[in-house]
Amino acid sequence: MDHLDALRATVGAAQVLTGADALPWETDWRERYRGRALAVVRPGTTDEVAAVVRLCAQAGLPVIPQGGNTGLCGGATPDDSGRAVILSLQRLNRVRGIDTDNDTMEVEAGCVLQSVQQAAREAGRLFPLSLAAEGSCTIGGNLATNAGGTQVLRYGNMRELTLGLEVVTAQGDVWHGLRGLRKDNTGYDLRDLFIGSEGTLGVITAATLKLHPLPVARCTALLALDSIEAGIAMLGRARAGLGASLTGFELMAGNCLQDVVRCFPQQRLPFEGPSADRPWYALLELSDSESEAHARERFEVVVGEAIEAGVVLDAVIAESMAQSHALWHLRESIPLAEKESGKSIKHDVSIPVSRMAEFVLGTNAALQAAFPGIRHVIFGHLGDGNLHYNVARGPDWAEGRLLACQDAVYELVHDRVHAVGGSISAEHGVGQLKRDVLPRYKDPVEMALMHRIKAALDPQGIMNPGKVLAG
């Protein structure tokens, strides 16, 4: 029996796709990476996943786990050898249960993030992970990449939202680790080893997730600032004055918001006069367990004090949910406005908050010196030190010029990130995109430890080869 027949015997012929049928799985959604697989296999149960992995282990076939295929680093795309088996988890999409007394839910890897948020909300709870791809990304992919998003400041990354895992090992065994416990000190933390390992150590098939209370009210404020330092000072004030009610703190360069209102005339900045033309803005979100009135009152106190102290130049506190949404919409429209002006070079980096100003000003200057006229598109989650530090072609640049300097820009920016103790991948992972630059920035001892772990858990090297670590 050849490999395809064996796979068909394991999951059913209808769930083994080849040739043209496999094409959508062989490329990432942005079509930056393209590979060729022996087949796409779509198991329906954890036992079927284990059987497929055992079969691949026996045959020495690479296994490429894939969720919603919304990643940004090519982590779920095979190479072009045609030998790999793409293991789609999409059919493992059940919410197995919600335990409101324990504030946990058990979900399969193929559940779409939005459906998990929805199931939690229907049970009167919040599952806080929230990111742009939530309508199609899956929990398995969120776990494999330790996804972040807009609520990390308060609730943490996917790692902090997860209590237990079910994992198929590289040998095709099932680790039943679906514990719903907040305290469990019985040995090595395998859960966090699999989370963020991008499918290179095993296949996550299900997880026990933490739930939080639904906030009673949310309120948003937009602040005009004259510097990054003022943003950092305001972050400190907001943390002290709002405590854990502070659920979002986004920083945006003024030109980003001006691009938004230029591209999308139905949107507008809620400021006039000089406040509409400041170099920086911050968007704050407060989630309150009392009332909308209390949320607004807290904002008024904390923002009012900051204005009096000269930290904030001007501020708008949303008067309604509709106005809150409109303010968030400005922030969420930045990537769309960015796209309107052509391709850009994107950096998903994190920086210690205390070195943010030094990083931005120094890197801006270095880029202008090397590539005069290049445009900066800078926004991000200041509360987490996570910056989307992007650059676009200058107004008078020819179409291809930006692409031509892409590698040099990456290196300049990443070198500066490294110099201030930052990370070259804050929330998107490594995949294929950053695999080869990783050793440039990682401690060699850390690289060696990672290789030891990879060899220990996947000695055959069949799990998502060529991702995170080079062969």
Add this chain to the structure above:
Amino acid sequence: MDHLDALRATVGAAQVLTGADALPWETDWRERYRGRALAVVRPGTTDEVAAVVRLCAQAGLPVIPQGGNTGLCGGATPDDSGRAVILSLQRLNRVRGIDTDNDTMEVEAGCVLQSVQQAAREAGRLFPLSLAAEGSCTIGGNLATNAGGTQVLRYGNMRELTLGLEVVTAQGDVWHGLRGLRKDNTGYDLRDLFIGSEGTLGVITAATLKLHPLPVARCTALLALDSIEAGIAMLGRARAGLGASLTGFELMAGNCLQDVVRCFPQQRLPFEGPSADRPWYALLELSDSESEAHARERFEVVVGEAIEAGVVLDAVIAESMAQSHALWHLRESIPLAEKESGKSIKHDVSIPVSRMAEFVLGTNAALQAAFPGIRHVIFGHLGDGNLHYNVARGPDWAEGRLLACQDAVYELVHDRVHAVGGSISAEHGVGQLKRDVLPRYKDPVEMALMHRIKAALDPQGIMNPGKVLAG
């Protein structure tokens, strides 16, 4: 040059203790475990730690990392072969720096927990880890055992409080992983692998810790309850109504508090009549970012609604910090009162909150059936599902009878913990105490993964042998 001379040449003769000088390090503080070491070595820098480990690796000598030696499971005590080197981290006790803009601090492993709390407070920040041994335990030990304590409900275990690590590997290399980043998705999570590994994979020499804002006010309430189910219902109400301001939720059996007031007549229950004689009590702590008045008002609303709904029978909300302290003091005195009535058998377990009542009632009944008259001493952190489920000898039992049934009691309780999806070690770790029962309760796939990781990172098996995993 023999091994002792080589050690003396590495750290200085004064920092190598042998014979009677080494005795205090060769036994744990409760004197349950006793071993014999070749020497106690007290390096003063990370490089000296690395040199000692390299020397031990070359000579094949076991390395036993030790912090404050306050552990409860024998995790820092050598065997009696006389070959092991106890590596005391106590001289690595500097706070290397505090970054208030980034809300982080960098500390060495030998810092005493209380001094870290103090340094954070002096910088206007909170380092929330808090536990009984805080005056002598060290950050290195807290990391090695992933310490918990009373603030986990809001702030998490040591794991959630740590951003970066500096580690000496089993080969004597230094991993410089002291990152102060909240988002960093560049490869495997080595940090969390070393945290909680009890010195069996390497030696943690320093850490970057997360800081939080200091609460403006704290308030405490004591509630009288007629059942565990009522406690769980109240926990849900407190989570929804107080949000992240809820920083403590302790459950105590009525007999525990009655023992406290009997043993320590200067303490008193703030209830009279039937409220002073309820089967269960809950102690709630609220940390507020506004004011004491606001904290009390929130408690009044949430507890008032619970009384109206019949969930809570009676309640006292502290009117002052002194009264808050007095209420906490009742809770903290339970272990002392327990000790007054002789030795007890202690279980540090965690249970899904939703199965807490089933576990307690079922286990109480099974223990009474097997050991008629045995006394239950039950209290713990209900918010984390962490119960100190202890038992003491019955009123008419002879002195030795409890000890005689100790192993049978452990097994009965741990089997029941396992049956409801709990953990046999919530916050104390495994050490020697629970090493041999671990395979009874752990998935064999998980045990095999742990052995693979141990072999990968410490192939010689020199790092704290005989702890967590059997040889």
